Amino acid sequence: MKGIFAVALGVLTAIGGFLDAGDLVTNSVVGSRFGLTLSWVVVVGVIGICLFAQMSGRVAAVSGRASFEIIRERLGARMALANLGASFLINLMTLTAEVGGIALSMQLATSIEPTLWMPVAAFAVWLVIWRVKFSIMENVAGFLGLTLVIFAVAVFLLQPNWLDLGSQILQQPSPHSSESPATYWYFAIALFGAAMTPYEVFFFSSGAIEEKWTAKDLAQSRANVFVGFPLGGILSIAIAASAAIVLLPKGIAVDSLYETALPVAQAAGKLGLIVVILGFVAATFGAALEVTLSSGYTLAQFFGWPWGKYRPPVKAARFHVTMIISLLIALGVLLTGVDPIQVTELSVVFSAIALPLTYLPILIIANDPKYMGDRVNGRATNFLGLVFLAIILIGSISAIPLMIITGAGS
Amino acid sequence: MTRSAALAIGLRENDNITSAVLDTALADVAQKLGEGEASLASLAATGGIAAQRDRIIAEVRSAGNTVHRVQASLAAGRGDGDALDAQRIRLGRVAARLEKLFGKLEGAG
Numbered sequence: 146m147k148g149i150f151a152v153a154l155g156v157l158t159a160i161g162g163f164l165d166a167g168d169l170v171t172n173s174v175v176g177s178r179f180g181l182t183l184s185w186v187v188v189v190g191v192i193g194i195c196l197f198a199q200m201s202g203r204v205a206a207v208s209g210r211a212s213f214e215i216i217r218e219r220l221g222a223r224m225a226l227a228n229l230g231a232s233f234l235i236n237l238m239t240l241t242a243e244v245g246g247i248a249l250s251m252q253l254a255t256s257i258e259p260t261l262w263m264p265v266a267a268f269a270v271w272l273v274i275w276r277v278k279f280s281i282m283e284n285v286a287g288f289l290g291l292t293l294v295i296f297a298v299a300v301f302l303l304q305p306n307w308l309d310l311g312s313q314i315l316q317q318p319s320p321h322s323s324e325s326p327a328t329y330w331y332f333a334i335a336l337f338g339a340a341m342t343p344y345e346v347f348f349f350s351s352g353a354i355e356e357k358w359t360a361k362d363l364a365q366s367r368a369n370v371f372v373g374f375p376l377g378g379i380l381s382i383a384i385a386a387s388a389a390i391v392l393l394p395k396g397i398a399v400d401s402l403y404e405t406a407l408p409v410a411q412a413a414g415k416l417g418l419i420v421v422i423l424g425f426v427a428a429t430f431g432a433a434l435e436v437t438l439s440s441g442y443t444l445a446q447f448f449g450w451p452w453g454k455y456r457p458p459v460k461a462a463r464f465h466v467t468m469i470i471s472l473l474i475a476l477g478v479l480l481t482g483v484d485p486i487q488v489t490e491l492s493v494v495f496s497a498i499a500l501p502l503t504y505l506p507i508l509i510i511a512n513d514p515k516y517m518g519d520r521v522n523g524r525a526t527n528f529l530g531l532v533f534l535a536i537i538l539i540g541s542i543s544a545i546p547l548m549i550i551t552g553a554g555s
Numbered sequence: 556m557t558r559s560a561a562l563a564i565g566l567r568e569n570d571n572i573t574s575a576v577l578d579t580a581l582a583d584v585a586q587k588l589g590e591g592e593a594s595l596a597s598l599a600a601t602g603g604i605a606a607q608r609d610r611i612i613a614e615v616r617s618a619g620n621t622v623h624r625v626q627a628s629l630a631a632g633r634g635d636g637d638a639l640d641a642q643r644i645r646l647g648r649v650a651a652r653l654e655k656l657f658g659k660l661e662g663a664g
Contacts, residue, residue, distance in 0.1 A: 256578040397558045403580050414571045
């Protein structure tokens with residue numbers, strides 16, 4: 146019974162924790178501009194994140210060490226440094242987007258300027274990381290994030306023409322003449338980057354160590370990934386669908402967070418709106434915690450510093466200082482007046498650019514018997530891993546030219 | 556963005572939106588219209604294109620004024636009924652005219 150409860154809890158928090166500011170914004174933008182024509186990207190992205198998250202979770206559970214520690218040992222300092230540089234910079238961009246996302250969500254709840262919420266949000270993230278136990282932190286944020294199920298409820302309440310909505314999935318590349326093919330592919334890469342954000346893998350791997358997983362916990366890890374993430378992916382599609390039903394016909398292209406919530410308001414009124422705002426706060430706050438921790442994890446694991454929330458802060462001082470500095474940088478960037486939504490949109494595209502540096506090392510380690518014993522990847526996993534590396538590489542190479550051609554999708 | 560404001564005002568008429576979200580929507584639209592107007596005004600243009608640009612600026616200003624009127628009505632507690640509906644319709648019309656003007660400008664460019 147206890148085991149079933151643990152699996153259910155893990156799956157629920159995986160669903161609730163799947164969405165972050167990047168997913169919320171990108172899916173809504175895409176739904177309002179392209180309908181459901183890009184839903185296939187979410188499906189591909191979810192398969193990819195499932196594949197690599199279970200791989201990195203398995204590496205951590207079997208070897209008892211986090212991915213980044215092994216990457217440096219196995220691939221050498223130079224390769225690890227490239228991985229670290231890319232991941233850390235993307236983490237900083239993602240953290241900026243998430244802290245900005247918390248502030249924008251709080252503005253929706255209070256109508257107080259987001260600039261005033263930004264320092265509060267950054268401080269609250271630090272305080273929770275400093276004081277709250279890892280498992281409580283992860284589970285509470287994940288559970289509250291489940292309120293975003295309201296998007297799926299809203300899709301039903303809006304009573305769309307299901308045939309029309311479903312047929313959008315098959316209309317390729319885009320039925321909307323006002324959007325160019327380059328813009329379509331730019332947003333395809335953005336959606337892919339949003340689904341496969343690097344911090345998720347580092348957090349998943351390091352979280353396995355925090356929670357002292359062993360090979361016995363692999364079944365639970367797989368359930369979290371293979372059930373939780375796809376259900377999270379369905380929520381992503383529901384966000385796009387709600388925008389496709391309400392905003393697309395009115396010619397509203399989303400460029401603010403409140404616009405993401407309007408379809409829910411139309412479908413479920415004030416109560417729905419309150420639930421969705423709670424979901425926004427939980428999703429962005431939970432992701433901010435994960436990204437901040439990931440920043441500390443990657444740097445500490447690369448340099449061999451003591452790390453982890455299971456250690457008292459005094460015994461992992463540099464790990465904690467890294468997280469504080471990361472939060473201060475993110476806050477500093479936001480206080481220059483940049484638009485958090487634009488940062489979010491750029492962060493998912495830059496995530497896509499950096500993906501090969503994140504996922505290739507994990508594939509290599511997961512095939513090394515020195516660390517994995519007889520739990521190395523099977524043939525099917527390796528085949529899929531290579532297919533995804535090819536997709537990731539194509540996306541990574543195409544991202545910057547498409548960004549220039551389309552003016553960052555504008 | 557004017558269409559977003561029109562949608563938010565429509566939701567307010569049906570009591571489907573909280574005042575904080577409506578405030579946020581109107582403030583966001585007002586700010587973006589202001590930025591858009593300033594950015595358009597700084598564009599150098601001559602002849603027919605300059606005339607098109609000036610018409611767009613006038614429409615953007617009109618949309619901005621409408622949003623400010625809605626904000627003022629709400630602040631004064633007069634956010635119900637026909638007055639708000641009229642502003643919503645006005646914003647919808649401005650949005651349609653702006654789309655047409657931008658289309659023409661793109662064609663001319």
